[in-house]
Amino acid sequence: MAISRRTFTLTASLLAATALSFGAAAHAQPVIGERAPDFTATTATGETVSLADFAGQTVMLEWTNHDCPFVVRHYQGNMQALQDEAAENGVVWIQVISSAPGEQGYVSAERALELNEERGASNVAHVFMDAPGIIGRAYDARTTPHMYVIDSEGTLRYNGGIDDQPRPRAGDPEPIPYAQIALNAVLAGEAVEMPETQPYGCNVKYVD
Amino acid sequence: MLRSFPAGILIALCLFTGLAAAQGTSGPMVEASLVSERSSVAPGETFHLALHQEITPHWHTYWRNPGDSGEATRLFLDLPEGWTVGEMAWPAPSTYRIGPLTNYGYEDQVTLPVPVTVPADAEPGPVTITGEGTWLVCEDICIPEDANFEITLEVGESAVDRQGAALIETAFSLAPRTDIAIEAGLARKDDVLALTLAGDSFAGGADAIRDLYFFPHDSGVVNHSAPQPARVEAGFARIDLTPGFLTRNAINADHTGALAFEARIGNRWERRVIEVTAIAGEEVNTLAAPVSAPAAGSGEGGGTSAPAMSFWQAALFALVGGLILNLMPCVFPILSMKALTIVQKRGAERAHARELGLIFGAGVIATFLALGGLVLALRGLGGMEVWGFQLQEPWVVAGLAALMFVIGLNFLGFFEIGTSLQSVGGHVQGNDRSGAFLTGVLAVFVAAPCLAPVMASALAFALAQPPLASLTIFAFLGVGLALPFVIVSFEPRLLAFLPKPGVWMERFKQFLAFPMFATAIWLVWVLSVQTGAQGVLWILVLFLAISFAVWALRSPTLMSRAAGVAGVLLAAGALWTTASLEPAAIAAGNGEYEEWSPARVEELRAEGRPVFVDFTAAWCVTCQVNKLGALADNRVRSAFAENNVALLRADFTNRDPVIAQVLADHGAPGVPFYLMYPADGGEPDILPPLLTETIMIRAVEAAAGN
Numbered sequence: 001m002a003i004s005r006r007t008f009t010l011t012a013s014l015l016a017a018t019a020l021s022f023g024a025a026a027h028a029q030p031v032i033g034e035r036a037p038d039f040t041a042t043t044a045t046g047e048t049v050s051l052a053d054f055a056g057q058t059v060m061l062e063w064t065n066h067d068c069p070f071v072v073r074h075y076q077g078n079m080q081a082l083q084d085e086a087a088e089n090g091v092v093w094i095q096v097i098s099s100a101p102g103e104q105g106y107v108s109a110e111r112a113l114e115l116n117e118e119r120g121a122s123n124v125a126h127v128f129m130d131a132p133g134i135i136g137r138a139y140d141a142r143t144t145p146h147m148y149v150i151d152s153e154g155t156l157r158y159n160g161g162i163d164d165q166p167r168p169r170a171g172d173p174e175p176i177p178y179a180q181i182a183l184n185a186v187l188a189g190e191a192v193e194m195p196e197t198q199p200y201g202c203n204v205k206y207v208d
Numbered sequence: 209m210l211r212s213f214p215a216g217i218l219i220a221l222c223l224f225t226g227l228a229a230a231q232g233t234s235g236p237m238v239e240a241s242l243v244s245e246r247s248s249v250a251p252g253e254t255f256h257l258a259l260h261q262e263i264t265p266h267w268h269t270y271w272r273n274p275g276d277s278g279e280a281t282r283l284f285l286d287l288p289e290g291w292t293v294g295e296m297a298w299p300a301p302s303t304y305r306i307g308p309l310t311n312y313g314y315e316d317q318v319t320l321p322v323p324v325t326v327p328a329d330a331e332p333g334p335v336t337i338t339g340e341g342t343w344l345v346c347e348d349i350c351i352p353e354d355a356n357f358e359i360t361l362e363v364g365e366s367a368v369d370r371q372g373a374a375l376i377e378t379a380f381s382l383a384p385r386t387d388i389a390i391e392a393g394l395a396r397k398d399d400v401l402a403l404t405l406a407g408d409s410f411a412g413g414a415d416a417i418r419d420l421y422f423f424p425h426d427s428g429v430v431n432h433s434a435p436q437p438a439r440v441e442a443g444f445a446r447i448d449l450t451p452g453f454l455t456r457n458a459i460n461a462d463h464t465g466a467l468a469f470e471a472r473i474g475n476r477w478e479r480r481v482i483e484v485t486a487i488a489g490e491e492v493n494t495l496a497a498p499v500s501a502p503a504a505g506s507g508e509g510g511g512t513s514a515p516a517m518s519f520w521q522a523a524l525f526a527l528v529g530g531l532i533l534n535l536m537p538c539v540f541p542i543l544s545m546k547a548l549t550i551v552q553k554r555g556a557e558r559a560h561a562r563e564l565g566l567i568f569g570a571g572v573i574a575t576f577l578a579l580g581g582l583v584l585a586l587r588g589l590g591g592m593e594v595w596g597f598q599l600q601e602p603w604v605v606a607g608l609a610a611l612m613f614v615i616g617l618n619f620l621g622f623f624e625i626g627t628s629l630q631s632v633g634g635h636v637q638g639n640d641r642s643g644a645f646l647t648g649v650l651a652v653f654v655a656a657p658c659l660a661p662v663m664a665s666a667l668a669f670a671l672a673q674p675p676l677a678s679l680t681i682f683a684f685l686g687v688g689l690a691l692p693f694v695i696v697s698f699e700p701r702l703l704a705f706l707p708k709p710g711v712w713m714e715r716f717k718q719f720l721a722f723p724m725f726a727t728a729i730w731l732v733w734v735l736s737v738q739t740g741a742q743g744v745l746w747i748l749v750l751f752l753a754i755s756f757a758v759w760a761l762r763s764p765t766l767m768s769r770a771a772g773v774a775g776v777l778l779a780a781g782a783l784w785t786t787a788s789l790e791p792a793a794i795a796a797g798n799g800e801y802e803e804w805s806p807a808r809v810e811e812l813r814a815e816g817r818p819v820f821v822d823f824t825a826a827w828c829v830t831c832q833v834n835k836l837g838a839l840a841d842n843r844v845r846s847a848f849a850e851n852n853v854a855l856l857r858a859d860f861t862n863r864d865p866v867i868a869q870v871l872a873d874h875g876a877p878g879v880p881f882y883l884m885y886p887a888d889g890g891e892p893d894i895l896p897p898l899l900t901e902t903i904m905i906r907a908v909e910a911a912a913g914n
Contacts, residue, residue, distance in 0.1 A: 206307035
């Protein structure tokens with residue numbers, strides 16, 4: 001036969017790629033200064049919420065995986081402090097768990113709430129259970145932690161890392177807290193100086 | 209808040225260790241050491257120290273740009289007064305795709321050298337250098353690790369540390385070359401970031417350059433997961449990149465990165481990695497945009513345009529494949545049987561012949577549809593989705609062998625099929641419709657092993673389709689197989705080319721018994737591989753029982769009939785007794801071939817050997833042809849030996865979910881299936897189902913990387 005297995009494999013992958021790109025086109029990539037990708041999510045407490053529900057409020061999205069060492073490190077107090085400060089300013093802080101079932105970081109809704117209790121993260125407004133990775137892929141979330149700031153008009157203002165130092169060492173300069181700086185700028189109605197930075201940490205464990 | 213950080217880090221580091229233990233990983237995933245090019249250094253000299261990592265199999269550490277997630281490995285040195293350290297040299301990375309993310313890094317082992325300069329006034333004597341390395345090591349999960357190092361060198365006369373020097377030399381040989389001039393520009397072109405390139409390295413054009421890939425040093429320059437389609441023309445190349453956040457709005461800076469590609473040297477393709485700095489906003493050639501992106505999951509690369517295949521092309525190939533099947537040794541006996549029937553239908557019974565032809569065709573197509581449906585159902589259940597699987601059931605093999613034996617006996621005139629056997633598929637000589645239909649069913653079952661070489665591709669295509677399209681392709685296979693008979697039954701003039709009926713027909717029928725016996729022998733052999741000696745015993749006892757039964761049926765007297773029935777009972781008794789014995793395990797790999805297992809493949813690859821895996825089965829005729837042909841060829845065997853190729857054999861004669869999974873992962877519908885893993889740890893090559901000496905030798909050379 002003139003047709004090789006490779007041809008078929010290629011054809012099959014092309015078809016798959018086409019299907020995938022259609023899928024991707026359905027989700028707008030997050031663009032700074034434009035409307036943040038919409039979402040409708042089931043929270044750990046069983047509510048169904050959409051981005052539209054938070055009109056008029058600043059929203060902070062935090063991708064998390066409680067077993068990821070980088071997340072563990074920031075939950076030594078840094079993340080909680082950020083959350084508390086945000087709450088004082090009326091910010092809606094949302095954790096998103098996009099780990100697929102069976103992967104690190106995947107938890108039941110009850111466990112997700114328990115974790116925040118154990119860590120003293122009392123100012124998390126919602127925990128999104130995103131096991132299918134729909135919100136994660138819509139936001140192109142790549143690591144835990146990966147932070148996003150959405151202003152009160154629903155515009156995406158920040159996308160990136162929590163700070164600039166994956167692993168600060170003794171004697172290093174203080175990390176530049178990118179996410180906090182961005183949030184403060186948005187709350188103050190100012191332009192975000194570095195609206196996109198490199199997120200670092202563990203990869204988000206998406207379902208295949 | 210931020211002031212509490214360092215204390216937090218300490219606590220976190222302790223937690224990391226606990227975490228690692230909790231996840232069942234023992235100890236660090238990376239064995240790291242600080243190695244030196246010199247055991248003794250001279251004042252004023254520049255030499256290299258390096259962080260060497262031995263990484264647990266399947267885990268990886270990261271390149272200078274880790275990609276979508278991860279963290280670059282770092283080395284901090286505490287040098288004596290006056291000593292200075294330069295920038296780390298990074299061997300070219302590999303690409304790791306994890307879901308929608310792409311990472312750049314290293315597996316197995318890596319050495320990361322830094323240049324260190326000794327001051328000219330350094331005093332002779334021993335010097336101790338301490339250092340700390342930090343890195344993130346990931347598989348499915350990620351573990352940040354670090355280690356402290358100490359190394360003592362002598363200041364005096366320069367002396368080489370052989371082990372360290374060898375590692376560092378290897379690292380530099382794998383690092384992007386900086387001594388090859390390539391002009392490069394990075395400019396926005398519509399939605400893409402056009403990386404234009406010019407240099408002697410591309411002189412060969414598209415015939416000699418392929419698989420271009422740009423690894424930028426900085427994160428945020430490109431979207432790491434996006435494909436990188438490329439175009440190459442003599443002396444020039446263009447890669448279309450998808451912008452990252454740094455380049456989305458404007459290209460404000462020049463960007464350096466590693467450009468990887470394959471260059472053809474004679475018959476071989478060699479990987480080259482060259483460091484290039486792309487000038488912001490410039491274009492160094494005017495090549496048109498490359499053809500649209502290749503499949504997102506196709507790894508590195510671009511440049512190669514993928515031939516497309518439509519559904520109707522696949523259906524046509526299925527039809528042609530079915531036609532070709534008629535010539536296959538597995539189908540030939542059936543063809544003969546049917547031809548015989550048609551020959552006998554000459555003259556007055558043409559209308560009947562037509563009808564039988566159509567019914568036969570319906571039998572073939574219905575069976576293909578049923579099997580297709582079954583395959584699809586199993587695919588849906590995530591189970592076996594591999595063609596030819598029905599021959600993995602020993603009882604099916606035994607049944608077919610018995611059937612062939614009975615048909616052979618019939619052809620030899622040992623008995624005439626009477627009304628009592630009408631329901632059996634072997635009722636091939638009869639005129640009735642169910643006989644014709646069952647012959648069609650039989651034809652497909654017997655043809656299954658021959659499908660693999662002809663139809664591998666169409667089946668792979670069919671399996672990737674929605675159910676209805678898959679079934680249509682299966683049906684077309686059936687149409688192809690049945691078509692010659694249907695045509696002959698409709699166009700009796702074609703029969704004029706056949707000899708006239710006569711005594712020869714009886715001789716011809718008798719002759720046809722021998723292909724039947726041959727097929728039976730082959731099936732018994734398959735059974736022997738599946739079930740060992742026990743299965744052979746059973747089937748031969750079954751043959752004995754059949755012989756008795758046949759003898760009893762055609763015996764004229766009650767006495768001999770009774771004797772025949774007694775024989776059947778005795779044989780059945782023997783079968784009953786022996787059946788309680790467990791089937792023997794299948795014979796393991798033989799000769800130069802080791803038994804395959806995924807773990808063994810990894811072990812051998814860890815040793816840096818190319819690995820050839822032969823996925824085979826006793827019931828697969830093409831597999832045997834390859835085994836006796838290309839794989840037994842002396843030149844091929846000496847190529848294996850010269851290149852230290854490890855040979856593994858995966859036997860799919862019996863069901864094996866692990867093998868089925870590997871086949872499915874590669875989109876292979878069944879065996880034969882051949883994988884050649886290159887020595888450099890890259891993706892394996894899939895070899896065609898029908899091997900030749902040339903294909904094998906080329907594959908071995910490519911895998912050995914010479």
